[in-house]
Structure formats: C-alpha cells, structure tokens
Amino acid sequence: MNQSNTLRINTSTLTKSTETNLLEVKNLKKYYPITSGLLRKEIGQVKAVDDISFTLKDGETLGLVGESGCGKSTAGRTILRLMDPTSGSIHFQGKDITKISGGTLRKVRQDMQMVFQDPYASLNPKMMVGHLVSEPIRNYYPNRKENETRSEVMELLNRVGLSEEAYYKYPHEFSGGQRQRIGIARALALRPKLILADEPVSALDVSVQSQVLNLMQDLQQEFKLSYLFIAHNLSVVKHISDRIGVMYLGRLVEITDKKSLYREPLHPYTQALLSTIPVPDPQARFKKERIILQGDVPSPENPPLGCAFHLRCPYVKPVCEQIKPPLKEVSSGHQVACHLYG
Amino acid sequence: MHTQKKEALLEISELEAGFMINKQFYNAVDKVSFKVNPGKVICVVGESGCGKSVMSLSIMGLLPKQVGKVARGTIRFQGRNLTEITNDEYNKIRGKEIGMIFQEPMTALNPVFTIGYQLEEVLFNHLKISKKEARQRSIELLSHVGIPRPEKIVDQFPHQLSGGMRQRVMIAMAISCQPKLLIADEPTTALDVTIQAQILELLRDIQEKSGMAVMLITHDLGVVAEMADEVMVMYAGKIVEQGTADQIFNDPKHPYLQLLLEAIPRLDEEKDRLYSIKGIVPSIVNMPKTGCRFVSRCPKAMPDCSEVSPDMGDVGFEHKVRCLLYPESYPKEVTEASR
Numbered sequence: 042m043n044q045s046n047t048l049r050i051n052t053s054t055l056t057k058s059t060e061t062n063l064l065e066v067k068n069l070k071k072y073y074p075i076t077s078g079l080l081r082k083e084i085g086q087v088k089a090v091d092d093i094s095f096t097l098k099d100g101e102t103l104g105l106v107g108e109s110g111c112g113k114s115t116a117g118r119t120i121l122r123l124m125d126p127t128s129g130s131i132h133f134q135g136k137d138i139t140k141i142s143g144g145t146l147r148k149v150r151q152d153m154q155m156v157f158q159d160p161y162a163s164l165n166p167k168m169m170v171g172h173l174v175s176e177p178i179r180n181y182y183p184n185r186k187e188n189e190t191r192s193e194v195m196e197l198l199n200r201v202g203l204s205e206e207a208y209y210k211y212p213h214e215f216s217g218g219q220r221q222r223i224g225i226a227r228a229l230a231l232r233p234k235l236i237l238a239d240e241p242v243s244a245l246d247v248s249v250q251s252q253v254l255n256l257m258q259d260l261q262q263e264f265k266l267s268y269l270f271i272a273h274n275l276s277v278v279k280h281i282s283d284r285i286g287v288m289y290l291g292r293l294v295e296i297t298d299k300k301s302l303y304r305e306p307l308h309p310y311t312q313a314l315l316s317t318i319p320v321p322d323p324q325a326r327f328k329k330e331r332i333i334l335q336g337d338v339p340s341p342e343n344p345p346l347g348c349a350f351h352l353r354c355p356y357v358k359p360v361c362e363q364i365k366p367p368l369k370e371v372s373s374g375h376q377v378a379c380h381l382y383g
Numbered sequence: 384m385h386t387q388k389k390e391a392l393l394e395i396s397e398l399e400a401g402f403m404i405n406k407q408f409y410n411a412v413d414k415v416s417f418k419v420n421p422g423k424v425i426c427v428v429g430e431s432g433c434g435k436s437v438m439s440l441s442i443m444g445l446l447p448k449q450v451g452k453v454a455r456g457t458i459r460f461q462g463r464n465l466t467e468i469t470n471d472e473y474n475k476i477r478g479k480e481i482g483m484i485f486q487e488p489m490t491a492l493n494p495v496f497t498i499g500y501q502l503e504e505v506l507f508n509h510l511k512i513s514k515k516e517a518r519q520r521s522i523e524l525l526s527h528v529g530i531p532r533p534e535k536i537v538d539q540f541p542h543q544l545s546g547g548m549r550q551r552v553m554i555a556m557a558i559s560c561q562p563k564l565l566i567a568d569e570p571t572t573a574l575d576v577t578i579q580a581q582i583l584e585l586l587r588d589i590q591e592k593s594g595m596a597v598m599l600i601t602h603d604l605g606v607v608a609e610m611a612d613e614v615m616v617m618y619a620g621k622i623v624e625q626g627t628a629d630q631i632f633n634d635p636k637h638p639y640l641q642l643l644l645e646a647i648p649r650l651d652e653e654k655d656r657l658y659s660i661k662g663i664v665p666s667i668v669n670m671p672k673t674g675c676r677f678v679s680r681c682p683k684a685m686p687d688c689s690e691v692s693p694d695m696g697d698v699g700f701e702h703k704v705r706c707l708l709y710p711e712s713y714p715k716e717v718t719e720a721s722r
Contacts, residue, residue: 108575216663246430246664247602251646251657258656273575276605280648280657303650317580318650319605323628325651326609333584334577337545 062132063235063267064097064120069129071112071119075342087341089115091291092129094368097235102261102268104282104299106275106314108338112291113271117237120269121153122146134234151181154228158240160220164212170223171208174198177230197226200263201256218249222256232264239271254281275318279303284374287311290349291341293368297375307377309354348380356381390462391418392564392596393442398456400441401667408454409667411437413620415456416695419564424590424597426607426628429617432664435600438617439566442598443483444473461563479509482557486569488549492541498525498552499537502559509560524555529585547578551585558589565590568600583609604647608632613701616640619664619676622695626702636704639677675707683708691717 071090074083090112097103105113119126122138130139138149154177157163164173175194178185195205201222212220221241228236238257242250258281260266272278278285279299286296287308295308306312313332334353339345345352351361360380368378395417401410412434419425427435440446441453444465458465460476468476477483485491493501502521506512512520518537525533528551541549550570557565567586571579587610590597599610607614607628614631616624616639624637635641645658662680670676674689681688687707695703696711706712 108577218663247604247647248430248643248660249663251648251659252661254648254657255659275576276648276650279650280654313577315650317576319579319583319603319609320649320651321604321608321632321644321647322651323608323611323632331580333580335581337547337578338575 061098062096063099063101063134064269065130065132066096066120067094067130067132069093069116069119069131070127071115071124072127085342088291088344089341090119090126091344093286093288093291093293094129095286095293095296097267097269099234100261100265100267101284102270102282104270104272104278104285105288106272106278106285107288108273110290110338110341111288112341113288114239116288117155117239117269117271121155121237122150123155151231152234154231154233154236156221156224156228156236156238156241159244160217160224161212161244163224164220166212168211169208170198170203170210170212170215171195173212173223174208174227174230177227181231194226194230197229198223200260201226201229202252216249217245218252221245221253225253225256225260229260229264233266235267235269237269237271240273241270242277243272243274250277257281275314287314290338290344292349292365292378294350294379295375295377296368297377301372301375307371307375307382308350308379309356309381310350313353313355348378391459392421392461393419393598394457394459395438395442396457396459398438398441398458399454400437400446400452400456401454402451404668409670410454411620411667412441415617415620415622417615417622417625419596419598421563421596422590422594423612424587424599424610425613425615426611427598427600427615427617428602428604428607430602430664432619432667433617434620435617436568439483439568439598439600442566443477443481444470475509478505478557478562479560480563482560482562482565484550484553484557484565484567484570487573488546488553489541491553492549494541497538497540498544502537502552502556505556505559520559521555524559525552528552528555528558528589529581530555545578546574547581550574550578550582554582554585554589558593558595561593561595563595565595565597566600567597569602570599571606572601572603579606586610604632604644616643619670620667621676621705623677623706624702624704625695626699630699630702634699634702636698636702636709637677637706638681638683638708642682675705 069090070092072086072088075085075087076082077084093116107113118124120131126139130137133149171194174197175190178190195208198207203222242253245253270281282299284298285302286293289310295311306315313334316332336353339352347363348361348366351357358380366378366380368376369383370376371382395415398412398415399410400412401408415438429435442458446452453466499521503517506517506520522533522537525536530536530548530551571582601607611628614628615622618639624640635644642658642660646660648657660680673692675693678684678688691707693705693707693712694714695705696709698704698709698711704712
C-alpha cells in the first residue's frame, strides 16, 4: 500500500514500541450525574460503566456483548475519548490517553475510528459520498492535492465493494448495506489501528449482514486492524471475535477467548444468555436445556448491592447480596466475576 | 395442503396488496395463497421489504387507506371473506376473533392512558360486562401473562414499564377476548435476548393452553425454529417455500432459503467465513416483470429463470417450493406448450 505510507509519516515512530497490547483499559468508570431542581443539584449517579478492565492486542477482535443498557456503548465511547471517563485509565499504543486533550488527542484519534450502528443516521444526507469519505483526510491533511485525495477515496470505495461512481452520489441512493460500507470506508480513510464498531450490522438484513461481516474480516487482514466489536447478537459476536467480554449492568462479568466462552461459560449470566439464543434448528428446542431468567435488568440508577446479577441468578448465595465479586482469572485467559468460583 | 380435511381457520388465496407510488400501483404482496389451521403456529419469515407486514396488515384490514389497498384475492376467516366486509363489521372481528401484537410495544400503547384503561377498552368493545368485572378481568389477564403485582400495574402508565413488560401487556390485550387467531408481527425484535426468551415461552404456553392459532411474523430464523409448526418463507412479495419446520430447516429446497441458512452466524457451528448472498432485494418499483424474483442473486440461475415465472410446486408432503430447479414448479401452460 503505497498510498498509506505517504499518508502516515508518523507511523514508523509509533509502531516502534514493542507493546503487544494496542489498548489497555484499567478500572474504567463512567458515571452520569442525575440532577434535579433549579440549581441542577446532583442527587445520584448512573453507573453506566463501573470498573471494567481489559486489554486488546494488535490485530485482535474483542467483542463486547450485553443487553441494552449494560454500558457497552458507553464503554466504547469512553475508550475513544468521545466522553471523559470518571476514573480509571486508558492506554493506547502504550501511551496514557486518559487525560490528554486538544492537539495531542487529535493526533491519537487518527488511529482510532468508529463505525456506527445506524447507517441511515450516521451519514450526512447533504454530502456527496466522496466528500463524506474524504472528510477525515481533508481534516487531517489539508494540504494534500485534491486529485490525490480523490483517487485515494475511489480506491477505498472499490475496496469496500462500491463502484467509483459512488463518489458522486448521495447517501439516499444507497441501500442499508451499502451505506454501512460507506461508513466503513470513512473509518478506514485515515488508516487507523483500532476501529470501534458499535452494533455495525444490527440494522441490516441477514443476507446483507453476512456481506458486511465478511468485508470487515477481509479488511482486518489487509489493513492490520484491531476491532472493538460491540453488539447484542451473540452469534454475530462469536463469529467475528477472538475474545469476548460479557457485560451486565456496567460491569464486565466474564471475559475469555470465544472457544472457552461458548464451550464452558462460567458466569450464570453468560450461561443463561447463551442458552436463550434461538438456534435455527427445530430439534434444538427439545434438546436444549434452557435457562430462562426471571425479571428484568435492574435500573443502573439504583443497582442492587453486591453482585448486580444476584436478583436473577439461579445459584445465588448469601455472600452475593453483600459483596461485589471482583473479576478473577480462573484458568489461563479466562476471567470471571462470580462468587461461585474461588 | 389439499389433503387437509378439516376446515382451515384462515384461508388466503391469490392475495395481492400493495401501495400507490407516483400514481401507479405496486404489489408488495403478490398472489399469496396459504391456509392457517386451528391450533397451529405458522411462521412467516423474510427480510425487510418482502411483504410480510403488508400481508398481516391486509388480514387485519389495517392497510393505510390513502395509499394502500388489497387489490385482488380473498381472505377467508372462518368461511367469511374479509375483503368484502365493512369497517364496522371488521371492528367486531379485530381484537375479538383475531388478536394482534405489534413490534414496538411503546408505540402500540397509548402513553396518556393507564394500562388498565386500555385493557378495559378492549373488553368493553367486545363483551357485555360491567366496569367492575372489566377491571377484575384486566387484573386476571395481567397476572396470566406473568406480570408481578398486577393490581398495582393496572393503574400505571406505559412509560413506567420496561419493554418486556409492555410486550406482556400487549399480549394480555391481544388475548383478552380469547381470539381464534393471534397475529404477532415481530413481537420480540425490540427486546433483549433474555426477555425474548421469556416472551416466546409465554406465547407458546398461552397457545398450547388456549388452542388458538398463531401467525408469527419474523425475520429471525432462530425464532422460527423455536416456535413454528409450519413455515412460510417470503421473498420480494412472494412465498418461495412453505413446509413444516423440519422440512424448512433440514431439507430446504429454494436456493434463497438454502443460502439464507448458510449466511447466518450460528452458535452451534464454527465457520471461518459466512456465505453471503450477493446483491440486494429488488425494490418494489423495479421488480422483474417475468421470471423468478431471486434470479439476479441466485448462483444456480438458469436461462429459463428470467423468462418463466415459477409456480408453487409440491416437492414433498405439504412441502412446496417456487423454483424452476424443481420440475414441479414449471407453470402448467409452459409444460404443455413444450410437449
């Protein structure tokens, strides 16, 4: 890729570090204040992300799954510094990016891009596709020649499976799957290291979903990308991820590689989650032992004491109501936050 | 189908329904025929834009009057043709004989009335009961669908409930007059998986106990496998395959269905790459006039496929497919002409 070399003069200095962890998140917390009254007095907090830690290696895909409101999107956005964390630290390529701002943050952002959930809402309908995709390049390299940028963008559009004519079209002329391809091309424009994909295929039909997933896998190989893949669909996450973290009410309850997560899920929540996914096999409904959880996810405004899952857990013990279980390694690379283990 | 002796509860034949777009009428549902037998769960599965919702709205007589209409065909419910009755007559069937659950429970419930008011409204409309009885019955219905503290919830407003609870209220409303047929249009799409499992179990449970027929519309093949006795697969306004759940999943005939099953990531299988179907569903305004509607995306397409419009052909006991790969699907005129 000649063009990518011309684009990034500073990569060589950055990749020199022997860090294998592209991203290191430690004890990350993001609390939203609940305010009330004329003076907006703080009366409480929503613990959207409550003390999560994980690492993401170079070229790896980490999936974050959980039900709506479990804080997976907030975690992703906080890691990209689209929101400021309440506490904790984020290291990206060995550098602490928790507190940086202004020009330093802007520089780091080149290496971390995002693909959004709704391809209808994330593309400006008044902008030509070519301008949408080239905007990051124009923003970071204002002195690049117009025709260079254009040929670069056209190559990108080709790479994500769109024709060159797409450059002169507008988002409404494309279908959902094609729009998501445009979103991916835009995220790739600066040749980032990390792409945060927040529910990238949940708005798409099954037949189109597989096209986009395959494309993301190909691009990962070609551009040496790492993905932080956020989704609620466990089958999709399993397909694309190397490792998977399961979140429940702002906390990471289990994290491991995908094989052991699906073969021997340890946390009762993970077990329930896996057993309730409908499998496209009519025999499965008689074979499968299903754990149907009772009740709803408690509100993060007022989370229960102790383990957040204890109200719905079939194996609840007295200690679960009192003490929050920390995330512990129970076997190599398999971490779980549950009092049943150790 | 013709081997069935008992009377079908709902019988749809040659249904064409669609919309006016730029003063021209386009069929979103094209010559659809099928039967729903009493006490069965029939699933309609297809991608967005395949006409599955338009079909359910046509059955309920709820297509938007200004732009949509049932153009041709009959919808017989218990022997009565629903396309010919007046709106007042329809109102006596809707909610009483046929119940309906919609996808998004928040928009289907009125935010300014209490749960109890909305439940009682259905009961007052269809049954002769007193206010007190209606309230009592509402509370019973709520506890029947697994809502805790029903006597308290009955006085609450929709926004005070979670998504799963709202969908339970919708189900309570739909079954309040013991309908013979329940149409559920994507009832769990807006819900989380653990809640989806609860709702599907509830639906199954109610269906088994009451013996009503359920027509479940969904895009999720997993949900279909979980619930269906019979399955209809729709593509671009037409039924392309129908059969029992076993036939559909273990012996799919239509290339579209075969590929669709390959294209979904599955928990119980390990695949490096997913199969992906090239292209997209043709839009309603430029649907191919002749031939198979899947032809542009089909890897097994033959020259005939863009010329000859396939019929539904029997490929097994109650297993039908619309594809020229199977000689049964060749329309009679064509087979006779070639002789």
